[in-house]
Amino acid sequence: MTVVKSVDLRCHPERAFALFxxxxxxxWPAHRRHTRQDAPSVIRIEATGRFFERGSDGTEIELGVARxxxxxxxxxxxxYPGTGREHPTQVEVTFEAMDTGTRVTVRHGPGVAGxxxxxxxxxxYDRSWDLVLAALAGCE
Amino acid sequence: MNALDALxxxxxxxxxxxxxxxxxxxxxxxxRFSVSRPAISRHLRxxxxxxxxxxxxxxxxxxxxxxxxxxxxxxxxxxxxWDAALSRLEELAQK
Numbered sequence: 001m002t003v004v005k006s007v008d009l010r011c012h013p014e015r016a017f018a019l020f021x022x023x024x025x026x027x028w029p030a031h032r033r034h035t036r037q038d039a040p041s042v043i044r045i046e047a048t049g050r051f052f053e054r055g056s057d058g059t060e061i062e063l064g065v066a067r068x069x070x071x072x073x074x075x076x077x078x079x080y081p082g083t084g085r086e087h088p089t090q091v092e093v094t095f096e097a098m099d100t101g102t103r104v105t106v107r108h109g110p111g112v113a114g115x116x117x118x119x120x121x122x123x124x125y126d127r128s129w130d131l132v133l134a135a136l137a138g139c140e
Numbered sequence: 141m142n143a144l145d146a147l148x149x150x151x152x153x154x155x156x157x158x159x160x161x162x163x164x165x166x167x168x169x170x171x172r173f174s175v176s177r178p179a180i181s182r183h184l185r186x187x188x189x190x191x192x193x194x195x196x197x198x199x200x201x202x203x204x205x206x207x208x209x210x211x212x213x214x215x216x217x218x219x220x221x222w223d224a225a226l227s228r229l230e231e232l233a234q235k
Contacts, residue, residue, distance in 0.1 A: 005222045
Protein backbone atom coordinates (compact mmCIF):
# COMPACT_ATOMS: atom_id res chain seq x y z
CA MET A 1 0.00 0.00 0.00
CA THR A 2 1.48 3.30 -1.04
CA VAL A 3 -0.53 6.50 -1.11
CA VAL A 4 0.54 8.69 -4.03
CA LYS A 5 -0.52 12.34 -4.19
CA SER A 6 0.72 15.17 -6.34
CA VAL A 7 0.15 18.86 -6.78
CA ASP A 8 1.40 21.35 -9.39
CA LEU A 9 2.86 24.51 -7.88
CA ARG A 10 3.36 27.81 -9.69
CA CYS A 11 6.95 28.25 -8.62
CA HIS A 12 10.44 26.90 -9.33
CA PRO A 13 11.60 23.62 -7.78
CA GLU A 14 14.02 25.52 -5.53
CA ARG A 15 11.21 27.50 -3.97
CA ALA A 16 8.89 24.50 -3.81
CA PHE A 17 11.58 22.58 -1.93
CA ALA A 18 12.16 25.50 0.46
CA LEU A 19 8.44 25.84 1.08
CA PHE A 20 8.22 22.17 1.86
CA UNK A 21 11.23 21.96 4.18
CA UNK A 22 11.80 25.39 5.78
CA UNK A 23 8.17 26.46 5.99
CA UNK A 24 6.49 23.16 6.73
CA UNK A 25 4.76 24.89 9.63
CA UNK A 26 2.74 26.83 7.08
CA UNK A 27 1.30 23.84 5.23
CA TRP A 28 1.11 21.26 8.02
CA PRO A 29 -2.58 20.69 8.88
CA ALA A 30 -3.40 22.60 12.06
CA HIS A 31 -5.33 19.77 13.67
CA ARG A 32 -2.41 17.41 13.23
CA ARG A 33 0.02 19.39 15.35
CA HIS A 34 1.42 18.20 18.63
CA THR A 35 1.95 21.56 20.28
CA ARG A 36 -0.68 24.00 21.56
CA GLN A 37 -2.92 25.13 18.74
CA ASP A 38 -3.44 28.69 19.94
CA ALA A 39 0.19 29.58 19.26
CA PRO A 40 1.90 28.89 15.93
CA SER A 41 4.52 26.16 15.92
CA VAL A 42 7.50 25.87 13.62
CA ILE A 43 8.01 22.68 11.61
CA ARG A 44 11.26 22.13 9.78
CA ILE A 45 13.00 19.47 7.75
CA GLU A 46 16.75 20.08 7.77
CA ALA A 47 19.72 18.93 5.68
CA THR A 48 21.20 17.45 8.88
CA GLY A 49 18.32 14.97 8.87
CA ARG A 50 16.39 16.63 11.68
CA PHE A 51 12.61 16.78 11.16
CA PHE A 52 10.80 18.36 14.07
CA GLU A 53 8.07 20.61 15.39
CA ARG A 54 8.96 23.42 17.82
CA GLY A 55 6.21 24.99 19.88
CA SER A 56 6.05 28.65 20.85
CA ASP A 57 7.37 27.69 24.31
CA GLY A 58 10.45 26.08 22.75
CA THR A 59 9.32 22.48 23.25
CA GLU A 60 10.54 20.28 20.40
CA ILE A 61 9.01 17.04 19.14
CA GLU A 62 10.72 14.80 16.62
CA LEU A 63 8.41 14.11 13.67
CA GLY A 64 10.80 11.84 11.83
CA VAL A 65 14.20 11.72 10.15
CA ALA A 66 15.26 12.97 6.72
CA ARG A 67 17.16 10.05 5.11
CA UNK A 68 17.72 11.96 1.88
CA UNK A 69 17.76 15.75 1.49
CA UNK A 70 18.38 16.77 -2.13
CA UNK A 71 17.38 20.43 -2.58
CA UNK A 72 15.02 21.07 -5.52
CA UNK A 73 14.85 17.33 -6.24
CA UNK A 74 13.94 14.86 -3.54
CA UNK A 75 13.30 14.10 0.12
CA UNK A 76 13.12 10.73 1.82
CA UNK A 77 11.62 10.81 5.29
CA UNK A 78 11.07 8.38 8.10
CA UNK A 79 7.66 9.56 9.26
CA TYR A 80 6.45 9.24 12.87
CA PRO A 81 3.03 10.99 12.80
CA GLY A 82 0.12 8.60 12.86
CA THR A 83 2.03 5.45 13.71
CA GLY A 84 4.67 6.63 16.18
CA ARG A 85 8.44 6.46 16.10
CA GLU A 86 8.38 2.76 16.95
CA HIS A 87 6.73 2.01 13.62
CA PRO A 88 7.66 4.82 11.21
CA THR A 89 6.17 4.91 7.77
CA GLN A 90 8.18 6.28 4.85
CA VAL A 91 7.55 9.34 2.73
CA GLU A 92 9.32 10.18 -0.51
CA VAL A 93 8.75 13.63 -1.96
CA THR A 94 9.96 14.48 -5.45
CA PHE A 95 10.11 17.94 -7.06
CA GLU A 96 9.87 17.87 -10.84
CA ALA A 97 10.39 20.97 -13.00
CA MET A 98 7.46 21.64 -15.38
CA ASP A 99 6.79 24.35 -17.96
CA THR A 100 4.36 25.98 -15.58
CA GLY A 101 6.22 25.38 -12.33
CA THR A 102 6.89 22.31 -10.21
CA ARG A 103 5.10 19.04 -9.74
CA VAL A 104 5.41 17.87 -6.14
CA THR A 105 4.66 14.17 -5.68
CA VAL A 106 4.33 12.49 -2.29
CA ARG A 107 4.63 8.70 -2.03
CA HIS A 108 3.69 7.55 1.45
CA GLY A 109 4.03 3.86 2.18
CA PRO A 110 5.06 1.26 4.68
CA GLY A 111 8.73 1.67 3.72
CA VAL A 112 10.92 1.21 6.74
CA ALA A 113 7.85 0.39 8.81
CA GLY A 114 8.24 -3.04 7.28
CA UNK A 115 11.70 -3.24 8.73
CA UNK A 116 10.78 -1.74 12.07
CA UNK A 117 7.49 -3.50 12.45
CA UNK A 118 8.48 -6.97 11.45
CA UNK A 119 12.21 -7.00 12.04
CA UNK A 120 14.59 -8.01 9.27
CA UNK A 121 15.80 -11.05 11.15
CA UNK A 122 12.42 -12.30 12.25
CA UNK A 123 11.49 -15.58 10.60
CA UNK A 124 8.62 -15.23 8.20
CA TYR A 125 9.31 -11.53 7.76
CA ASP A 126 8.49 -11.58 4.07
CA ARG A 127 5.25 -13.41 4.58
CA SER A 128 4.26 -11.10 7.43
CA TRP A 129 4.70 -7.99 5.40
CA ASP A 130 3.02 -9.64 2.47
CA LEU A 131 0.02 -10.24 4.71
CA VAL A 132 -0.31 -6.57 5.58
CA LEU A 133 0.13 -5.47 1.99
CA ALA A 134 -2.49 -7.91 0.80
CA ALA A 135 -4.87 -6.75 3.50
CA LEU A 136 -4.32 -3.13 2.61
CA ALA A 137 -4.78 -3.89 -1.06
CA GLY A 138 -8.13 -5.38 -0.14
CA CYS A 139 -9.23 -1.99 1.21
CA GLU A 140 -8.93 -0.23 -2.11
CA MET B 141 -4.29 -0.63 21.01
CA ASN B 142 -4.13 0.48 17.38
CA ALA B 143 -3.53 -1.85 14.46
CA LEU B 144 0.18 -1.14 14.11
CA ASP B 145 0.88 -1.59 17.80
CA ALA B 146 -1.06 -4.85 17.77
CA LEU B 147 1.09 -5.99 14.86
CA UNK B 148 4.24 -5.23 16.84
CA UNK B 149 4.19 -8.69 18.46
CA UNK B 150 5.62 -11.73 16.60
CA UNK B 151 3.05 -14.19 17.98
CA UNK B 152 0.19 -11.96 16.89
CA UNK B 153 1.66 -11.68 13.42
CA UNK B 154 1.94 -15.46 13.24
CA UNK B 155 -1.68 -15.77 14.40
CA UNK B 156 -2.75 -13.49 11.54
CA UNK B 157 -0.78 -15.57 9.07
CA UNK B 158 -2.45 -18.76 10.29
CA UNK B 159 -5.91 -17.18 10.22
CA UNK B 160 -5.32 -15.85 6.76
CA UNK B 161 -4.83 -19.42 5.55
CA UNK B 162 -8.07 -20.48 7.15
CA UNK B 163 -10.44 -19.20 9.85
CA UNK B 164 -10.33 -21.45 12.91
CA UNK B 165 -11.31 -21.72 16.57
CA UNK B 166 -8.85 -20.91 19.34
CA UNK B 167 -8.13 -24.58 20.08
CA UNK B 168 -7.01 -25.38 16.55
CA UNK B 169 -4.98 -22.21 16.52
CA UNK B 170 -3.30 -22.99 19.86
CA UNK B 171 -2.24 -26.42 18.55
CA ARG B 172 0.03 -24.65 16.09
CA PHE B 173 1.87 -22.70 18.78
CA SER B 174 4.15 -23.61 21.64
CA VAL B 175 2.54 -20.98 23.90
CA SER B 176 -0.49 -21.78 26.06
CA ARG B 177 -4.07 -21.59 24.89
CA PRO B 178 -4.91 -18.78 27.38
CA ALA B 179 -1.98 -16.81 25.91
CA ILE B 180 -3.37 -17.31 22.42
CA SER B 181 -6.77 -16.13 23.65
CA ARG B 182 -5.20 -12.97 25.07
CA HIS B 183 -3.46 -12.26 21.77
CA LEU B 184 -6.73 -12.84 19.92
CA ARG B 185 -8.44 -10.31 22.18
CA UNK B 186 -5.78 -7.72 21.40
CA UNK B 187 -6.15 -8.39 17.68
CA UNK B 188 -9.91 -8.18 17.96
CA UNK B 189 -9.75 -4.88 19.91
CA UNK B 190 -7.46 -3.50 17.21
CA UNK B 191 -10.02 -4.51 14.59
CA UNK B 192 -7.69 -6.97 12.85
CA UNK B 193 -9.60 -10.12 13.71
CA UNK B 194 -13.30 -10.99 13.76
CA UNK B 195 -15.01 -13.89 15.46
CA UNK B 196 -18.23 -15.65 14.62
CA UNK B 197 -20.07 -18.43 16.43
CA UNK B 198 -20.10 -21.76 14.66
CA UNK B 199 -21.88 -24.34 16.78
CA UNK B 200 -20.39 -24.21 20.26
CA UNK B 201 -17.20 -22.57 19.06
CA UNK B 202 -15.98 -19.12 18.19
CA UNK B 203 -14.20 -19.13 14.86
CA UNK B 204 -11.64 -16.40 14.28
CA UNK B 205 -10.83 -14.79 10.94
CA UNK B 206 -8.69 -11.93 9.62
CA UNK B 207 -10.63 -8.69 9.23
CA UNK B 208 -9.20 -6.85 6.24
CA UNK B 209 -11.01 -3.59 6.97
CA UNK B 210 -8.95 -3.28 10.15
CA UNK B 211 -5.95 -2.30 8.10
CA UNK B 212 -7.77 0.70 6.68
CA UNK B 213 -7.22 3.21 9.51
CA UNK B 214 -3.59 3.86 8.64
CA UNK B 215 -4.49 4.48 5.05
CA UNK B 216 -7.25 6.94 5.93
CA UNK B 217 -4.93 8.89 8.20
CA UNK B 218 -2.34 9.22 5.45
CA UNK B 219 -4.89 10.14 2.78
CA UNK B 220 -6.55 12.96 4.67
CA UNK B 221 -3.26 14.37 5.92
CA TRP B 222 -1.79 14.82 2.44
CA ASP B 223 -5.01 16.12 0.89
CA ALA B 224 -5.04 18.94 3.43
CA ALA B 225 -1.29 19.54 3.29
CA LEU B 226 -0.91 19.70 -0.48
CA SER B 227 -3.84 22.04 -1.02
CA ARG B 228 -2.32 24.39 1.56
CA LEU B 229 1.06 24.09 -0.16
CA GLU B 230 -0.58 25.09 -3.43
CA GLU B 231 -1.99 28.25 -1.83
CA LEU B 232 1.39 29.14 -0.34
CA ALA B 233 3.19 28.79 -3.69
CA GLN B 234 0.87 31.34 -5.26
CA LYS B 235 1.72 34.05 -2.74
